[in-house]
Amino acid sequence: MRLAPSPTGTLHIGTARTAVFNWLFARHQGGQFLLRIEDTDKERSKPEYTANILEGLQWLGLNWDGEPVVQSERIAEHRAAIQQLLASGHAYRCYATEAELTEMRERQAAENRAPRYDNRHRDLTPEQEQAFIAEGREATIRFRIDDNATITWSDLVRGEMRWSGADLGGDMVIARRAPADQIGDPLYNLVVVVDDAAMAITHVIRGEDHIANTAKQLLLYTALGAPAPVFAHTPLILNQEGRKLSKRDGVTSVSDFRAQGYTAEALANYMTLLGWSPPEGMGERFSLAEAAAVFNFDRVNRAGARFDWDKLNWLNSQVLHERSAAELLGDLQPLWTSQGWTADASWLEQLCTLLGPSLVTLQDGLEQARPFFERPELDGAAQQQLASDGARPALAALLERLPDGPLSADAAQALLTDAVAAAGVKKGVLMKTLRAALLGSLQGPDLLTTWLLLQPSGEARQRIARCL
Ligand code: GLU
Numbered sequence: 001m002r003l004a005p006s007p008t009g010t011l012h013i014g015t016a017r018t019a020v021f022n023w024l025f026a027r028h029q030g031g032q033f034l035l036r037i038e039d040t041d042k043e044r045s046k047p048e049y050t051a052n053i054l055e056g057l058q059w060l061g062l063n064w065d066g067e068p069v070v071q072s073e074r075i076a077e078h079r080a081a082i083q084q085l086l087a088s089g090h091a092y093r094c095y096a097t098e099a100e101l102t103e104m105r106e107r108q109a110a111e112n113r114a115p116r117y118d119n120r121h122r123d124l125t126p127e128q129e130q131a132f133i134a135e136g137r138e139a140t141i142r143f144r145i146d147d148n149a150t151i152t153w154s155d156l157v158r159g160e161m162r163w164s165g166a167d168l169g170g171d172m173v174i175a176r177r178a179p180a181d182q183i184g185d186p187l188y189n190l191v192v193v194v195d196d197a198a199m200a201i202t203h204v205i206r207g208e209d210h211i212a213n214t215a216k217q218l219l220l221y222t223a224l225g226a227p228a229p230v231f232a233h234t235p236l237i238l239n240q241e242g243r244k245l246s247k248r249d250g251v252t253s254v255s256d257f258r259a260q261g262y263t264a265e266a267l268a269n270y271m272t273l274l275g276w277s278p279p280e281g282m283g284e285r286f287s288l289a290e291a292a293a294v295f296n297f298d299r300v301n302r303a304g305a306r307f308d309w310d311k312l313n314w315l316n317s318q319v320l321h322e323r324s325a326a327e328l329l330g331d332l333q334p335l336w337t338s339q340g341w342t343a344d345a346s347w348l349e350q351l352c353t354l355l356g357p358s359l360v361t362l363q364d365g366l367e368q369a370r371p372f373f374e375r376p377e378l379d380g381a382a383q384q385q386l387a388s389d390g391a392r393p394a395l396a397a398l399l400e401r402l403p404d405g406p407l408s409a410d411a412a413q414a415l416l417t418d419a420v421a422a423a424g425v426k427k428g429v430l431m432k433t434l435r436a437a438l439l440g441s442l443q444g445p446d447l448l449t450t451w452l453l454l455q456p457s458g459e460a461r462q463r464i465a466r467c468l
Contacts, residue, residue, distance in 0.1 A: 001023075001026040001031055001032065001201070001202075001203050002035065002036055002204070003019045004035075004036045004037075004206075005053050007045045008044040009253070010052045010053070010254070010255055012252055012253055012254075013237060013253065013257070014236070016254050016267075016271060017275070018205065018207055020060075020272055020288070021205050021275075021276070022205045023062045023288070024291055024295040025203065025296075027295075028295045028296065031203075033063075033064050034068075034199055035057075035064040035068040035069070036068065036069040036071060036195055037050055037070050037071060038192075039071055039072045040072055040075075040186070040188075040191060042072075052253075054068070055255075056255060059264050060254065060268045061264060061288055062288075071191060074195060075185075075186065078186035078194050079175075082183050082190065085141075085143060085223055086141065090143060090223040091141050091144065092122060092124075093129070093140070093141055093142075093180060094117075094121040095124075095133075095137045101117070104117075115169070116169045116170040117170030117172075118170060132180070138180060138184075139178065140173045140176060140178075140184065141173070141184070142172060142173055143173075144171050145165050145168050145172055145219060147165050148166075150163070151163040151164075156205075157208075157234060157297055157300045158208075161215075163215035167212075168212065168215060172216055174186060174187055174220075175190070192213075193221055193226070196229060197221070197224065197227075201229050203230045203232065204231050204232070205232040205234065206234070207236055208233040209236065214231050214233070232297050232300070234275055234300060235300075235301055235302060236304045237274055237275075237304070238304040238307065242304070242306065245307055254267070260363060261363035261366075262312065262316050263331070265287065266315040266316035266319045267312070268288050269286060269288075269291075270311060270312045272288070272291050274307070275300055276295070276300050278291070279294055279299065282294065285315060285318050313361070317359060317360045320356060320360075320361075320365075321356065321359075323356065328352040328365070331365070332352060332365045332366070336369060339370075339373070341369065341373035347456075354450070355445060371439050375462075376439060376441065378441075378467075381436075382436035382442060385432055385433055385436040385442060386467055388429075390424070390426075391429060392468060393423045393424075394419060394420065394433055395430070395433050395434065395437060395467060395468060397423040398416070398419040398430065399461070399464050401415050401418055402461055402464070404461070405455075406452070406455055407452055407455050409448060409452065412448055412451060412452060412455075413448070416430060431447060434464070435447050435450075437464045437467045438463050
């Protein structure tokens with residue numbers, strides 16, 4: 001198994017999902033999960049994208065075996081394979097110029113035909129070749145595709161597959177244009193086959209947008225005399241409208257999801273569900289290791305998988321609810337520190353215990369913690385509450401009785417009871433007013449715990465006092 005990302009962008013959710021299926025299958029089979037960085041597009045490949053991809057995979061827990069293979073370092077092998085194909089007659093030099101090819105495609109379009117190379121230079125005589133070379137023409141290298149060939153394979157997801165050679169667009173370019181005595185830059189289908197064969201890949205698991213490539217690649221395996229791997233083409237990830245998820249859909253790279261406060265566990269869990277149905281009784285919340293134990297391609301759907309934010313949010317909240325306070329602190333502390341929010345560890349853990357149950361994302365843990373570190377303004381509803389009957393007298397009665405320093409929950413309850421009796425209001429009035437005073441809002445986490453957390457530093461006293 002291998003993942004072969006191109007470092008021409010950050011780790012896309014589609015690539016990450018492909019990585020998940022490769023990883024699950026490799027771990028299930030006790031096989032290896034290898035990584036190959038396909039960096040042959042020199043203009044678009046960037047080291048920071050490679051770093052982003054590796055970091056994203058690591059973060060998700062998709063550990064790979066061995067060192068990543070760097071495709072650009074293998075160009076000598078790619079050229080040797082092309083040399084072999086030229087020697088065996090499977091490949092030839094095509095001297096057609098860009099202008100000629102454009103003219104050919106325009107004619108095909110005008111005649112409503114699908115664009116395809118018309119194999120015009122497939123059988124040049126040595127004299128014709130010499131004439132083109134004498135003109136100073138450069139050449140691409142093309143691989144012969146027999147129109148009468150039928151290419152079949154048994155796809156682990158899609159079952160029996162059959163392609164006609166005639167539907168592959170004519171003889172395929174395997175090396176870019178270069179002077180006629182050289183071999184230009186080798187191209188995708190060729191290098192993938194050479195590398196997959198060299199890495200002894202037994203299973204190629206990738207998105208269904210590669211199906212036509214698979215047909216071409218199978219022809220290359222045969223021509224090179226290399227055994228072909230088994231293929232599994234996984235369904236695409238679709239947006240809410242049922243179209244392929246693209247950059248226009250906003251959040252699509254793993255680092256974006258991470259920045260939005262999704263956990264690695266939830267995202268990996270969610271990606272597993274994008275196209276795979278867990279066996280009966282397993283439920284939808286599971287770890288990668290649990291999924292690997294039962295993973296196979298019989299339960300991978302053929303239909304595209306629609307991205308469902310509600311499900312991802314649900315999984316993320318499940319993951320966050322399963323966290324201990326100390327674990328949650330590990331996730332939240334970097335966010336809090338970035339805001340300059342610090343306190344002693346046990347106080348921070350208590351805050352995590354308080355906020356944990358209501359978190360959907362870690363970003364919520366930033367927003368919901370804010371009033372514990374920064375004194376909030378009173379919103380409209382809080383101001384209204386303070387202006388209501390009995391509110392301020394009740395708060396004043398509480399303030400009169402409020403000691404300095406930490407309080408136990410029992411002592412706090414007793415203070416509330418006393419203050420309510422002294423002010424002659426219902427307990428609910430004081431509770432609501434206290435919430436308004438402490439949090440500046442009528443919404444928020446458990447009131448008593450909030451108070452107890454704000455009490456030791458004197459912050460509770462100051463927030464109550466400012467309202468009076
Ligand atoms: N570099 C290719 C891509 O990112 C790899 C496809 C494959 O898995 O063969 O689409």
